[in-house]
Amino acid sequence: MTPPSSFSSSPKMAPDLEAHSSSHLRNTTLKSLSWSSLSASVPSPNSSQPKTILTSSTGLVKAGEILAIMGPSGSGKTTLLNLLSRRTTPSPTPILLNGSPLPLQQFQSVTRFVEQTDSLIGALTVRETLHFASRLSSASIAKRERRQRVEGLLESFGLMEQRDVVVGTATKKGLSGGQKRRLGVAKEVITGPGVVFLDEPTSGLDARGGWEVVRYLKRIARENNLIIVASIHQPSTATFNLFDKLLLLSEGKTHYFGPVEGLSEYYEGQMGMALPWHVNPAEWLLEQVNIDYAEDKELARGRLEEMQLGWERSELKRRLDEDVAAAEKGGDKLVLGDDETKEKNPGMASVVMTLVHRSFIKSYRDVVAYGIRLAMYTGLAIMMGTVWLRLPATQDSIIPFTNSIFYGSAFLSFMAVAYCPAYLEDYNQYTKEKRNGLYGATAMTLSNFLVGTPYLFLISVVFSVISYWLSNFQPTAKAFFTWVFWLFLDLLAAEGLVVFMTSLFPSFVISLALVAFANGLWMSVDGFMVPPGTLNVFWKYVFHYWDYQKYVFENMMINEFSERVYSCAETADGCHCMWQTDLADQCLIRGQGVLDQYGYKPGYMGKDVGIMTAIIVGYRIAGWLVLKLKK
Numbered sequence: 001m002t003p004p005s006s007f008s009s010s011p012k013m014a015p016d017l018e019a020h021s022s023s024h025l026r027n028t029t030l031k032s033l034s035w036s037s038l039s040a041s042v043p044s045p046n047s048s049q050p051k052t053i054l055t056s057s058t059g060l061v062k063a064g065e066i067l068a069i070m071g072p073s074g075s076g077k078t079t080l081l082n083l084l085s086r087r088t089t090p091s092p093t094p095i096l097l098n099g100s101p102l103p104l105q106q107f108q109s110v111t112r113f114v115e116q117t118d119s120l121i122g123a124l125t126v127r128e129t130l131h132f133a134s135r136l137s138s139a140s141i142a143k144r145e146r147r148q149r150v151e152g153l154l155e156s157f158g159l160m161e162q163r164d165v166v167v168g169t170a171t172k173k174g175l176s177g178g179q180k181r182r183l184g185v186a187k188e189v190i191t192g193p194g195v196v197f198l199d200e201p202t203s204g205l206d207a208r209g210g211w212e213v214v215r216y217l218k219r220i221a222r223e224n225n226l227i228i229v230a231s232i233h234q235p236s237t238a239t240f241n242l243f244d245k246l247l248l249l250s251e252g253k254t255h256y257f258g259p260v261e262g263l264s265e266y267y268e269g270q271m272g273m274a275l276p277w278h279v280n281p282a283e284w285l286l287e288q289v290n291i292d293y294a295e296d297k298e299l300a301r302g303r304l305e306e307m308q309l310g311w312e313r314s315e316l317k318r319r320l321d322e323d324v325a326a327a328e329k330g331g332d333k334l335v336l337g338d339d340e341t342k343e344k345n346p347g348m349a350s351v352v353m354t355l356v357h358r359s360f361i362k363s364y365r366d367v368v369a370y371g372i373r374l375a376m377y378t379g380l381a382i383m384m385g386t387v388w389l390r391l392p393a394t395q396d397s398i399i400p401f402t403n404s405i406f407y408g409s410a411f412l413s414f415m416a417v418a419y420c421p422a423y424l425e426d427y428n429q430y431t432k433e434k435r436n437g438l439y440g441a442t443a444m445t446l447s448n449f450l451v452g453t454p455y456l457f458l459i460s461v462v463f464s465v466i467s468y469w470l471s472n473f474q475p476t477a478k479a480f481f482t483w484v485f486w487l488f489l490d491l492l493a494a495e496g497l498v499v500f501m502t503s504l505f506p507s508f509v510i511s512l513a514l515v516a517f518a519n520g521l522w523m524s525v526d527g528f529m530v531p532p533g534t535l536n537v538f539w540k541y542v543f544h545y546w547d548y549q550k551y552v553f554e555n556m557m558i559n560e561f562s563e564r565v566y567s568c569a570e571t572a573d574g575c576h577c578m579w580q581t582d583l584a585d586q587c588l589i590r591g592q593g594v595l596d597q598y599g600y601k602p603g604y605m606g607k608d609v610g611i612m613t614a615i616i617v618g619y620r621i622a623g624w625l626v627l628k629l630k631k
């Protein structure tokens with residue numbers, strides 16, 4: 001494949017690439033990234049011997065260079081990238097910066113990993129995305145300096161024109177795929193790391209989009225002396241030619257490591273295989289090392305082993321070993337002072353404030369977060385208020401009032417499942433930012449609670465203002481505000497349940513099913529379906545007492561009935577009361593008579609609020625624990 005005529009492999013040719021660079025990105029300390037004889041294995045399902053998935057990889061990338069790790073699917077690219085970036089399992093042999101190993105925390109402070117999937121918040125603009133990334137990673141820089149860094153990055157990644165465009169949400173189209181990918185990289189390099197690892201930065205993009213991403217990567221590597229390592233699947237010729245070095249893998253073994261421009265010479269000289277003209281070299285190389293589709297597997301495997309052996313015996317490999325050894329002995333050992341790390345650790349309060357600010361913008365711009373739920377609850381309130389419309393204080397209204405209390409509180413908590421998708425997005429964002437060392441479970445839990453709470457209060461007020469007065473519940477201010485208060489606690493508990501379940505099983509379908517199941521269970525045992533006195537001991541003692549819906553239903557019932565009196569039915573032969581209370585001779589029912597059948601008594605609200613608070617806090621602590629313990 002020839003390079004498309006509209007884009008060139010030379011970064012010098014495009015005018016926008018001459019824009020200024022961001023000075024804080026400039027790497028002056030890191031000279032090289034190197035590793036030697038790096039292997040990895042995993043337990044084999046069919047044998048007691050572990051399966052080797054990476055064999056004796058050696059490499060050296062110098063400041064200003066961009067390395068492509070390429071190979072067929074399953075060849076070990078991700079394994080190697082994870083080992084080099086020290087993200088997952090500890091590397092069996094050290095990954096060296098300037099020839100020396102660094103403690104993990106220091107290593108992470110000078111490196112960044114850009115994931116394949118975008119970790120962007122759709123409701124934020126491009127500029128806001130970079131601004132928040134900067135605030136999360138470095139608290140101690142002045143506002144002006146932060147603004148300059150953001151502007152510099154917008155220039156460096158060609159996003160100046162899109163600076164006020166939102167990334168894109170379910171309802172609002174924003175950036176193109178390539179622009180998102182560039183923003184994803186810009187967001188990670190805002191801290192000025194010396195080394196950037198990228199997992200398939202061009203995946204899902206067309207040839208032009210992929211080329212642009214790599215072109216910008218090459219530019220920032222050159223201008224700022226950065227070390228860039230990217231795994232790549234099947235680049236176009238133009239994209240492939242942008243890389244300085246190539247590491248070609250197959251079945252975990254190295255087939256080539258060296259300059260991209262030296263490929264032709266190596267394959268012709270060492271292997272006797274000429275790189276054909278007018279063929280995408282990346283595609284050709286992948287064909288040579290991929291035996292998955294070979295007709296004669298034996299023959300193909302023999303050739304593959306020959307090529308791998310050829311590499312082991314090659315002059316290029318010998319020189320690589322020498323260079324890696326020289327880097328190790330180089331005496332240019334890396335000592336990171338405060339300057340390299342001090343900016344990168346904003347305190348807990350600052351991180352929480354930044355997260356709250358960021359989530360707040362998301363909450364009002366992205367309807368999925370709270371807008372849809374507010375609209376849904378408003379609709380529900382209108383529906384309920386007009387179905388249970390202006391109920392008079394008569395005995396015929398007692399069962400409808402009870403049903404309305406149950407339906408309103410249970411359905412509202414049930415519909416908290418609508419929060420699952422929005423929380424899932426936040427959770428995915430959190431896991432990526434946690435892996436990059438930006439913040440942890442405590443900051444996530446606190447900020448999530450702080451952002452959600454005012455919205456839940458708003459929902460409780462809006463729902464109650466509409467439905468409470470339309471249905472004609474006890475018409476006093478005290479009863480109304482008590483009702484709002486219990487609805488608010490109900491929603492807080494339901495949201496805590498969603499956060500806990502979704503953190504535990506961060507899959508849309510699973511979390512949805514589990515939250516729905518849990519709320520279905522709480523509904524069944526809250527005391528409405530089967531009164532507490534009748535509920536069998538198992539459900540009563542194992543579940544009923546820590547069912548948050550029990551406390552909401554019980555206290556809303558007490559709120560409606562404990563101080564209210566209802567008239568009985570006037571009949572031809574006098575009066576007929578469905579509940580016999582001390583007011584029967586006045587043809588009235590004292591509301592407490594209704595409560596007696598459930599065993600409810602007023603006067604325990606303080607204790608119930610305490611239990612409810614413990615349940616809400618309990619869910620949050622459980623959610624926090626899950627986030628904390630997950631890798």
Ligand SMILES: Nc1ncnc2c1ncn2[C@@H]1O[C@H](COP(=O)(O)OP(=O)(O)OP(=O)(O)O)[C@@H](O)[C@H]1O
Nearest residue numbers: 042043053071072073074075076077078079080233
């Ligand atoms: N934790 C693991 N347990 C078992 N096998 C694993 C594990 N991690 C990786 N592998 C296996 O190791 C091999 C290399 O996997 P890796 O993901 O590194 O390949 P890749 O080149 O990145 O593939 P792709 O391009 O498809 O993402 C594959 O055969 C994979 O199945």
